[in-house]
Amino acid sequence: MKVLVPIKQVIDANVRPRVKADGTGVDLANVKLSINPFCEIAVEEAIRLKEKGKASEIVVVSIGPAKAQEIIRSAYALGADRGLFVETEERVEPLAVAKVLQAIIAAEQPGLVILGKQAIDDDSNQTGQMLAGLLGWPQATFASKLEVDGDRATVTREVDGGLETLALTLPAIVTTDLRLNNPRYPTLPNIMKAKKKAIDVKKPEDFGIDITPRLKVLKVSEPPARKPGIKVASAEELVKDLKAAGVL
Amino acid sequence: MTTLLLADHDNATLGSATARALSAARELGADVHVLIAGSNAKPAAEAAAKLEGVAKVLLADDPSLDHQRAEPAAALVVALAKDYDAIVAPATSSGKNILPRAAALLDVMQISDIIKVVAPNTFERPIYAGNAIETVESTDTKKVITVRGAAFPAAKEGTAAAPIETVAVTPAESGSAFVSESLSKSDRPELTAARIVVSGGRALGSSEKFNEVLLPLADKLHAAVGASRAAVDAGYAPNDFQVGQTGKIVAPELYIAIGLSGAIQHLAGMKDSKVIVAINKDEDAPIVQIADYSLIGDLFTIIPELDKALG
């Protein structure tokens, strides 16, 4: 079975994002970029499936600006077999990504697609679900456990208040939550090999897909600063204030 | 111009997230219909009908919708969508699971996790884990939106109940099946994942007092329990309770610091909490300086009062 893993490059999880002064977005110049942590978990899960003999080939796909190709190499260094990169300097929304992936999947015919549940930049949490919808495939989001047996996958999902287990008929879409696994570190020999490995580069036009954004970003601003604290006189007043603030 | 609100419920009861999402949905300016997709979900529908500002409740009752799996639930939303200009759901695990699937089938780019309705087509939403706020305008004719509950007040119950209308469901092969669930309702949540953290310091005086005073309050709030290093070092609380530089780093919605001064290494572990409450007898304590709300006084008097005020 072939496993397809779509991945995204984002600002590194350890870097504190800074909003640009002109309000057009977050400053990405001279900022460390990395593979989205949830996507890395997806790559790791695919590799584990391959190590267990459940997957035969791992194909990673990414869409983004030219420099985002680096994350295909990161995935190679972890153990992905083949990479496909769709290059565009445009902002690509989850819906457009899902459409491009749909086209790639039509050609690749994977038995399973594993994605991160969300990217830590736009925090949309949509692509996997959208892709499942477009393909008409079953989905299991926020996976904390994945078992594949023949043409069935059993997935434990993290839901509000606990866990839910679903059985899916393959092909299917699975999105990863944090506790699914701990991604391995790439080995030095694999890092060196990854540098030499080919990446198949395409453009969105090659798939005949219009990626024009549907959302206009009017402004990106700093979150409101912490307001100066207030002293409350009694426990009742505190409870009232906390309820008004929406945290109780 | 009508808005469809996909409710979050467990068939028997309606989640509070739905009442909050309803407030956001109403800000779009149109009538709101609440969709209850479930199995034997009449009680949830009746609860929804009581909420102020609900024009109508649609009850789609079918065994296939029992666990609100994404495939049938999204198909249902898509089938109903033609009559609506906006489709809204709370950004709960269920709403986040179902709505994007429906959005794609409607060829709409969803707006996730909104915290403010600026105009019926313009919204604010947090990005970069809340480190920035994005204002977006949707150019889709239909809007599909998920709502961050904490940003909106919960709609109250109204005086009259809205009518409940039954919607026909055509079950289809979905490729997914519910196997089991394990919900940990009563267990105290894990410290780093908890929405509320109640933390205690040395002022609690002993491990007995720590347990006696802090734990019931935490349980009442479904909160995780934390402790300062001083309290851990003094043996009042176990090691894995420690919040701070050397302990766990937490950023809950609500952090209640009780009888702890807020040494810099403690602050480093919790300063990103959304709302910080300090209960301390020293009004110059560092924790009071960074708290959003502080209540100055003896914790052994305040906590019982707080317990009472919480009802």
Added chain:
Amino acid sequence: MPDYHAPVDDMVYLLEEIFKADGVFAELPPYSEVNVDLARTVLEEAGRLCSNVLRPINLSGDIEGCRLENGVVTLPKGFKEAYKAFVEGGWPALSLEPEYGGQGLPRTIQILVDEMLSGSNLSFGLVAGLTRGAVETIEAHAPADIKSKYLPKMIEGTWSGAMALTEAQAGSDLGLLKTSAKPRGDGSYTISGSKIFISSGDQDLTENVIHLVLARLPDAPPGSRGISLFLSPKFLVNEDGTLGARNNVNVGSLEHKMGIHGHATCVMNYDDAQGWLIGEPNRGLNAMFTMMNAERLFVGVQGLGLGEASYQTASAYAKERKQGRVPGGKETCTIIEHPDVRKMLLTMLSFIEAARALTVFTALEMDKEKTHPDAEVRKTATGLIALLTPVIKAAFTDFGFETTVLGQQVLGGHGYIREWGQEQFVRDARIAMIYEGTNGIQAQDLVLRKLTLDAGAPVGTFFAFISETLAQAAGQPATAAIAQRLKTAFEQLQATTKKLQAGDFANATDQNGAANDYLRFFALVTFGWLWLRMALTTIAKGEAANSRDKRKLALAEFFTSRILPQTASLAEQIEAGSKPLMALESDAF
């Protein structure tokens, strides 16, 4: 404990913008496929391992320490697992020979990884560093059968290496050592003697420990010309490469020491242990010294790495800790607002970044020395390395230690308690000033040997680099003040150097007594030179200069105005000669 973030961006900046490493590697056939892009990826991944695996066991390892029970050494909790991750990642092999399974990457990348290892967990990093030193020595001097028997496992990290030099009566003066080696008649030797201070003499991370032992053959001449080098493994190795019987290489005890508690520093007993000769008889010190430059560069970088680690915590703390008010201010401010705290942080930073630049400069020379096709280039590189090695070893560890003390000071009382890890850096940094040739020995090496090496050719080459940079700065108003300060100090350094070269003092005692001050003087001017280079790079970018570039310019200004003037005082101290040092009779002490 605070996190460690590998300073990869700063490292890449040096490779890319200051030293144009792509151009250097392109000229070196074995590294023709290496470029800054690859270096960045390797450094990032190594940095991740250091941050996530090694740093979390640094403080706990310091507290727990190593144990010796029934002759078995156990390292602190988590070290075994971390070492496994390190070996599985292939990191021990980074710069070692591809012929025996190494990855064959340049030393320049290795030394930057070494900085991260030192900064995140020196106790751990030493294990890998010592193995590498042993591998390089075996590679250069051992016969082919020994190489193929030992190197693959050592390069892989399955076996480790240790260097057994010091004895109770033989420290800086190895000529005094007594350990003996007698031929067995089968080509091997019987080694008997005791060694002290043996870093990584044993541990529970690897299957075998390969000792390189200095010992005397029966007919050896006395002194340092009668010392030979032997390989003596903890477990004997069968012909097929599997482990055989236990050799009589035993840990007598663990040294109780000030720092690097997570590292097993052993008293080793070789009780008729079997060993094999490495290199020529009686040429053991020469064989060992082949690797000395690399080892000393590694030790210097330990000071740099610990300084960086201490700076990271200190700067983060200073930005959060609220104490006091700025003059005229009403609100309590963060301590970074206080000029004195800033001065400490800037002092730290201006050392760290200049030292890192000198590291990259020197490591690139080492890569050239090893692989450049042009013999002239190799020769120049050899001279520069010889000159700079004692400077790096001593100055980086002296300044590195001072840096960790400043980093401790910024935290006040929190720097003195364990929790923030600052006091550990101070203790760990202290050893680097002592081992691998004390800093006093380094200064003697610089003044008495290196200044006059090849009739002063290396120092001439090096000073020409400084003159060249000063020439580039001429007519550049934005860096005029920086260049002028450097020029003043440099002219003074040249004058003092000339005197020392000529022995233009009353006697050799003057050179000896001047050495330490001179080394510091030399290092400060060298740092000033590197700061001017970085400042000029910023200026050359004009409008395109980013915040990092501007930061470099500000640091160049700080260093040359607030630190570099110390050179005037050093020049004066040297000028005062040894008379005040020798005035008292020994009995008067």
